[in-house]
Amino acid sequence: MLRYSLKRLLSLIVSLAVASVVIFAVIEVAPGDPASFMLGVNAQEDTLAALRSELGLDQPKIQRYFDWIGGMLTGDFGTSYTYRTPVAQMIADRLWVSLPLALYALTLSTLIAFPAGIYAAARRGKPGDAAVMGATQLGVAIPNFWFAMMLVLIFAINLRWFGAGGFAGWDKGVWPALHSLTLPAIALALPQAAILARVMRSSLLDILGEDFMRTARAKGLSRRQALWRHGVRNALIPVLTILGLQFSFLLAGSIIIEQVFYLPGLGRLVFQAISSRDLIVVESVVMLLVFAVIVVNFLVDLAYALVDPRLRNRT
Amino acid sequence: MSRNLILGGFLSSLVLLAAILSFFWTPYDHATLNIPAKLQPPGVEHWFGTDHFGRDIFSMIMVGARTSIAVALIAVGIGMGLGVPLGLAAAARRGSWLDELIMRGNDLVFAFPSLVIAILITAVFGAGAVNAIIAIGIFNIPVFARVARGAALSLWQREFILAARVAGKGAARISAEHILPNIANLLIVQGTIQFSLGILAEAGLSYVGLGAQPPTPSWGRMLADAQTMVSFAPHLALIPGLAIIVTVLGLNLMGDGLRDWLDPRIRVARA
Amino acid sequence: MSLLEIRNLDLRIHSFEILKSVHLTVRPGEVVAVTGESGSGKSMTALAVMRLLPDTATHTGSIILDDTELLDLSEAEMCRVRGAAVGMVFQEPMTALNPVKTIGDQVMETILVHRAMPPDKAEERAREVLTRVGLPPEKFPLSRYPHELSGGQRQRVVIAMAIALRPKLLIADEPTTALDVTTQAQILDLLKGLVQEYGMGLLIITHDLAVVSDIADKITVMRHGEVVESGPTRQLFAEMRHPYTRMLFEASGHKVNLPPAPAPEPLLSVDNVVRDYPLPRHLFRPQAYHRAVDHVSFALHRGERLGLVGESGCGKSTLTRAILGLEQVQSGKIMLDGEPVFSGAKPNLAVRRKMQVVFQDPFGSFNPRHRVDRLITEPFHLLDAAPQGSERQDRIAEMLSAVGLSPDDAGKYIHEFSGGQRQRIAIARALIIRPELILFDEAVSALDVSVRAQILDLLAELCDAYHLTYLFISHDLSVVRTVTDRVLVMRSGQIVEQGETETVFSDPQHEYTRKLIAAAPVLPEIGKTVA
Amino acid sequence: QTNITIAMQLEPPHLDPTSAAAQAIDSVVYTNIFEGLTRFMGDGSVVPGLAESWEISEDGTQYTFALREGVTFHDGSSMDAEDVKFSLDRALAEDSANAQKALFSGIDTVEVLDPQTVKIMLKEPDGNFLFNMAWGDAVIVAPESIDDIKTNPVGTGAYTFSEWVQGDRIELTRNPNYWGDQPSIENATFKFISDPTAAFAAVMAEDVDVFTGFPAPENLPQFEADPRFQVLVGSTEGETILSTNNKQAPFDDPKVRQAMAHAIDRQAIIDGAMFGYGTPIGTHFAPHNPAYVDLTGQSAFDPEKAKALLAEAGHADGFETTLHLPPPSYARRGGEIIAAQLAEVGIKAEIINVEWAQWLETVFKGKNFGLTIVSHTEPMDIGIYARPDYYFQYDNPEFQSLMEELSKTTDPDGRTALLQDAQRIIADDYVNGFLFQLAAITVAKAGVQGLWENAPTAATDLTGVSWSE
């Protein structure tokens, strides 16, 4: 188990290193000079040069890459070109919106998908199954931003059950904050839940055909007991993979959803930063997202080992 | 043939036909503005109504299908064209440094939140259909590589591959002659799924303004344009949304149906 | 007084009649064996008793267990019967256990699901039954997971689960088919012991007549869903009233007449061959290896039929692959006709065209997308001047006829053939370039006895017609005994004994060979009573 | 009710109005946090600010300002003539980062006469000087607060800065020590909602009380029909123009520019892009300005004439060019319409949507463009046509000398005449496509009073705002 973890950790570090180079390189070729954007249309050339050197933009690229990486490792993400505040602080503030949103959506989609998938698998071929599967087909086909628009139209503008967007802030209490994240979380969660439910169902159906399920029935377990005690945990293995992948989809999807609901999250930050050429922020946020995805996949790998003892003493 | 396949095939060919037909005929010219006639609800004159510039939405949907299909199709082509050979090579040299390299490379691409990178690519190299295709295509490569590798690996364990090796055939030849035809079904099914995901991705990118640029009509941009008008002209958002849903639903149903239909296990049982 | 009585059981799945008025009784303390070829309905009969048939199955008739009509019970009532009154053991020990739960949990589950005793008691009972089946908790703690056990040990866990509540009836569906002979003997002993000790009834299903004769008090022979003959073991073997039973019996002990081997002239020489597989890398340790073939040396003469026996995992297939030049060996030399199979780091194609192989799995050996003509001409790839046009057609026709198929079959796909026919096609593929040497890796293991007998006959005929030289690999001693001149006995990668086949079988020298032969169940001689 | 939430589209990059061009900064801080010697009122008039009164010398080159008594900065220090001198010198300096250096370029020296009096010497008379001193770029700052002025602005205004949640909002609190009348609003929150849909939703859901510069004119009918809201439509200083690269072929030919002017249907653009909000203009001048001349007839919509002119210029088959569009919807939507209108006369304009940063890089600095749409929101900015290096590269010596003369003229009638001449010259030259004056659109809850209807400068003056009961 330890060795398995260490090996995964090593490949995690390599992945992160390669990812950082790729991100840095892409950002480097981006057109648009941050200094001239900051100073506006009437800036003088000497002021610009002064600002560039203040921002460290006149250093050689290699130097800047290592400065960036070194800074990140010590928690210093640099200073935002436009806001002039530490990037780390900005990201931390936004993370308090994006992360709860992703987790909220993940929880919602799991809460919807697991029972739906299990229900459908247990009633394979019956009307209940067909209904759930039909709904999931639809769910998979709906673009989440369109769904978000519809949610706003119905629940915020017409029914006024929810705010149309914006974030209350955690300082106003947990409930108002969650309330303002509810519609976005639903918009993010439902399409994902549809995928998850489908995976859950098909994985469970595979398991239901396994010999050990028959063994379980022969012991006297009812269909239901066999399903819950022996089926679900085994079916969880492929579902975990999807769950891991979904986290990255949720983070990415939140970029668009945050636009629709004007939530001050990482997605909005990245869009704003791209449009204002606040490259250091773009760089750091993208790196953070990649880091989150890689770490989540690492955790998923570890979770496999928890679910599947066969992996525990693997190297 | 299953109900899924028939329904899915029907919906998909409907969209495809609309796209092809749009080259020859649309009820109105999709690009002609008629501002006095803006925001008309669906009716006899304009079946799907008109948009904020008075353009005919039905015509725009037809031409938009063209954009969606072209972007998604080429992106799938990129993914298959590069991913499948990579996957086959990795499987043929299982456990070698090549396999390791290809799979790590795949993991890496997977680790990037695809939308963020697509945004980055289009932000850096400019918004537009070509960059959208590249951005979507890049993320198709590991998908196909993974599917091809996984399926090929299990085939490499089969005795008929061993028999081919005994007959002196090399890895490349075996991959082309034995592996590829046997995983083709899977690739087709995955292809339909990626195709539908490509349509969604294109819509998403266009929605944030990074996909096809005006005046090329695109469903995603139609939605973006409709955003502020849903409350008084819901058809502006409903119709492109439904177009996307119908297309993706059709493709997914078709993918599911194809999977069942092409599954050799079921086919053998039927024979 | 019977424990289980099946009367007039008819079973249909959709429009197929699977079982036709099956009769069968089991008394307490009695071992009843159901035998017959694949697809004869043995498993369906057993599953009907458990009421675990596919949802689409419909049945009529009666299954009475201890005065209860099982067919009348509701699903909930049936759940109370399963595991408590009837236990069941399945064929595949590798997949019959839930991989993510400990063996202790799985054994205890039988007890707990019936609320037969409180958890602490249940655990005690689990230890007890695991000890009884030969897995004392001191050596095999309850916290073990299935993947940490061997096949035989897993089958013991399955049995422990089935007997945890001391059911009156135990059903075992091919409980030893997937196991080595030595393990099979142990499991059969265990089952016999349990029947005696607990006075259970045992309904055992097996296609192996030798196993049947060894264990059963009563035998039921099935064919196409019908019981063709049944009776006490001695009597049934003595009388063999039904021709099918007789056919089965004869096919099981089928002997072929090999033409005499020509004078020894060396063809293949295997000299001190070692094959190591790297074990999964450990991060901070040097690379470790698993030695699958360990300094193996032997010679094979032109026209000789050599056998290779040994238990699962002893390295038989690995050796085959090394001889074929598919994998490089770590040390030693393999020469065919004076040339190495591996020259440098590359397989020697000039040598390879002198060898062909027939594999075990009649289903996996062919690309399902190619037609038979393309399948069997694949080895032409090895030839510099492969036959073309009509010459090619003639060769295909000749080969198909030689293996007992029709030249018209050339245009068919593989799924249109039965297992036996597929194995014939595999032989045709091996023969088509007239190799000097053919390797048979478990080539008949997956076949029914009657089909197996036909294939063995075919081999003998082909020896006559084509003067074959082959290496015949099998774990089935009786088969090796009849189709080989000389035999090698392999254990953990080493050849422990070799010699003339008859000599080795009648007078084994090595202790391991003796153990193998003793463990193999034998058919009674026809007309004589069974001990 | 003494709290108010005011939404706007753009978030300021930082909070120092004296070192950036961003209008968003002034929208938050102007008159609320920072004040200048003079200030704009909602109607565009210039009135005394921190200077209570002033005297102008005969020759118009010396301004002596008498400062108000008892004015303190938010940090408690008092505001005196030294601070004024510091602020102006800072803006004037060689390395000054002030975005509107031109406002100060006429200043020769600043002299402190006593703590309450400051004298400013100009190089030559400047009729615009009091107007210039009212800009947000000319506010008075405290020397000791300069270092972190960008995140912690300290001014003399009626509100003190209290919190900035980046990406979301800025909060201001009433300044109890304000020298003037205490305003009625105690706490003000500025919220930044860039997305037009979100803007609509936020107002509809009553998450915000006021939205200034409301970005989605298509939604205004709904607000007007809803008794919960009021809609204020005024005018801004934003001349929205189809900027044309006067140095790039074929736009270096006035015939071509004239042809384009006739190919454009202004009303269609106003209707299509702005849903009817906006005033057509025929030159680069705000229609609400008394000196405005209506020249729209000179470039009336006439595609046939446009085609004829193109043919005359040797482009009978039209030509291809690029149309760079920055993010605001007037540009994006207007661009689509203009592209379609130009296509009608044979000009194929390839639409290139750009972010502001890219726009600055390629269009504004790189001058690498054919056409672009942008709204020039600085007040009285016709002077840009006198700068040959300005991105549309109009170089007309006649116009340049006219502007020089204007800056020396203080007499109002003379100024008006000159300004009108200037308007005519650029209209005659068809320098750019003159489209419309951007409307100032404010949506507010029905109970909010005292909001500026027009936007003579970027500002959200809270001092006059209150809730009706």
Ligand SMILES: Nc1ncnc2c1ncn2[C@@H]1O[C@H](COP(=O)(O)OP(=O)(O)OP(=O)(O)O)[C@@H](O)[C@H]1O
């Ligand atoms: N789920 C099913 N649906 C339809 N037919 C089935 C199903 N399971 C088995 N059969 C058919 O029922 C018949 C009897 O099958 P059964 O499994 O009882 O044979 P068996 O004697 O146990 O053979 P084997 O030795 O191969 O296990 C076969 O013809 C088989 O094809």
Ligand SMILES: Nc1ncnc2c1ncn2[C@@H]1O[C@H](COP(=O)(O)OP(=O)(O)OP(=O)(O)O)[C@@H](O)[C@H]1O
């Ligand atoms: N590719 C491989 N990598 C690592 N170990 C292997 C590999 N192939 C076989 N082995 C190991 O080598 C040993 C010999 O395997 P082999 O397949 O030759 O056995 P066998 O005698 O043919 O068994 P069976 O009768 O089950 O076919 C086994 O322990 C097996 O686990």
Ligand SMILES: [Mg+2]
């Ligand atoms: Mg069976």
Ligand SMILES: [Mg+2]
């Ligand atoms: Mg083997």
